[in-house]
Structures are given as structure tokens and as C-alpha cells.
Amino acid sequence: MAQKTVQDYIRTIPDFPHEGILFRDVTTLFQDPRGFRLAVDQLLSPFVGETIDAVAGLEARGFILGGAVAHQLSKGFVPVRKKGKLPAATIEQAYKLEYGEAVVEIHDDAVQAGDKVLIVDDLLATGGTAEAGIKLIERLGAEVIGCAFVIDLPDLGGRAKVEAMGVPVHAICSYEGL
Numbered sequence: 782m783a784q785k786t787v788q789d790y791i792r793t794i795p796d797f798p799h800e801g802i803l804f805r806d807v808t809t810l811f812q813d814p815r816g817f818r819l820a821v822d823q824l825l826s827p828f829v830g831e832t833i834d835a836v837a838g839l840e841a842r843g844f845i846l847g848g849a850v851a852h853q854l855s856k857g858f859v860p861v862r863k864k865g866k867l868p869a870a871t872i873e874q875a876y877k878l879e880y881g882e883a884v885v886e887i888h889d890d891a892v893q894a895g896d897k898v899l900i901v902d903d904l905l906a907t908g909g910t911a912e913a914g915i916k917l918i919e920r921l922g923a924e925v926i927g928c929a930f931v932i933d934l935p936d937l938g939g940r941a942k943v944e945a946m947g948v949p950v951h952a953i954c955s956y957e958g959l
């Protein structure tokens with residue numbers, strides 16, 4: 782039997798959290814030891830050999846993947862969190878949601894000027910979350926050398942938004958539609 786791909790481990794739940802949405806559920810990928818290792822290996826593979834000083838994960842599923850990627854690369858992990866969760870001094874960045882706005886934060890000492898940072902998250906949709914994460918890291922004087930996702934939803938335009946910021950996008954798999 783052919784080796785399972787990362788996409789084979791992802792479960793699709795119709796009409797969650799709203800009618801008409803096909804929710805791409807990565808818990809079934811994370812809970813499988815082979816699937817989880819495959820995803821982490823494929824997330825970081827384009828960046829092996831590049832200089833990376835830190836891995837930043839976007840809340841919440843980016844923490845699970847980003848922590849594993851950082852460990853594999855023997856680098857530190859930096860959380861980009863929803864507003865109000867980080868205890869020390871932060872900078873914040875607003876971004877657009879489907880309805881309204883949200884705010885993410887990073888500790889102001891999480892990365893140093895000149896650091897090269899890899900951003901990790903589970904899914905790229907409109908790119909608003911990734912764009913906010915990139916802005917935060919760049920405002921601290923560091924450089925985002927790439928964004929790595931398990932899933933790209935190309936119809937929502939996130940890749941173009943991130944690449945327009947000069948940041949390369951790597952996604953393991955993609956799904957047409959929303």
C-alpha cells in the first residue's frame with residue numbers, strides 16, 4: 782500500500798463552525814505518531830540549511846507545530862498570541878477577521894534585531910493572521926525568512942498576501958474552496 786500523505790491524516794468536518802464551511806481538522810493529523818512526524822518533517826524541509834534563529838508559532842495550532850519544528854531545528858520557540866495572554870511587555874497588531882477585527886501580540890524581547898525567524902501555523906486562509914505575525918516580528922527588527930503551513934486554502938488569497946510582503950510561503954497541501 783502506498784505511504785499515507787499528510788493530507789490523508791486530515792479530517793474534514795462539514796458545516797463547522799458555520800453552515801457551508803468545510804473545516805479542515807488537523808487533530809487527526811496531530812494524534813497520529815506517523816502523521817505528526819511526517820507533517821513536522823515536511824514543514825521544515827525547505828528551510829533545512831537556511832540560517833534560522835527562532836521559530837514563531839501562531840496561536841493556537843501553530844504552537845503545536847511550531848514547538849515541534851523548533852525542537853527539531855534545536856532553536857527557540859516564540860509565541861504570537863491573541864491579545865491579553867502574554868504576561869510581560871508586548872507590542873500588538875490588529876488584523877481583519879471574517880467579521881470584525883482581532884489583535885495579536887508578541888513579547889517585545891521575543892526576538893532581536895537582525896534575527897531570522899520562521900513562522901509556523903496549521904492553515905493559511907485569508908493570510909490576515911500570518912500578515913499580523915510578520916508585521917510584529919518585523920517591527921522588532923527581525924526578518925521573517927518564510928512562513929510554513931500544513932494547509933493552504935488558495936481560494937482565500939493568503940499566499941498572495943504573504944508573498945507580497947516579500948516572505949516565501951511553504952504549504953504541504955491545499956484544498957480548493959473555503
Ligand SMILES: O=P(O)(O)OC[C@H]1O[C@H](OP(=O)(O)OP(=O)(O)O)[C@H](O)[C@@H]1O
Nearest residue numbers: 840841842904905906907908909910939
Ligand atoms: O489566514 P487567516 O484567514 O488569518 O486564517 C488562518 C488562521 O485561522 C485559524 O486560527 P483561528 O483564528 O481560528 O484561531 P485558533 O487557532 O486560536 O482557533 C488558523 O489556525 C490560522 O491561524
Ligand SMILES: Nc1ncnc2[nH]cnc12
Nearest residue numbers: 803804805806904906959
Ligand atoms: N476551512 C477551514 N478549516 C479549518 N480552519 C480554518 N480557518 C479558516 N478556514 C478554515
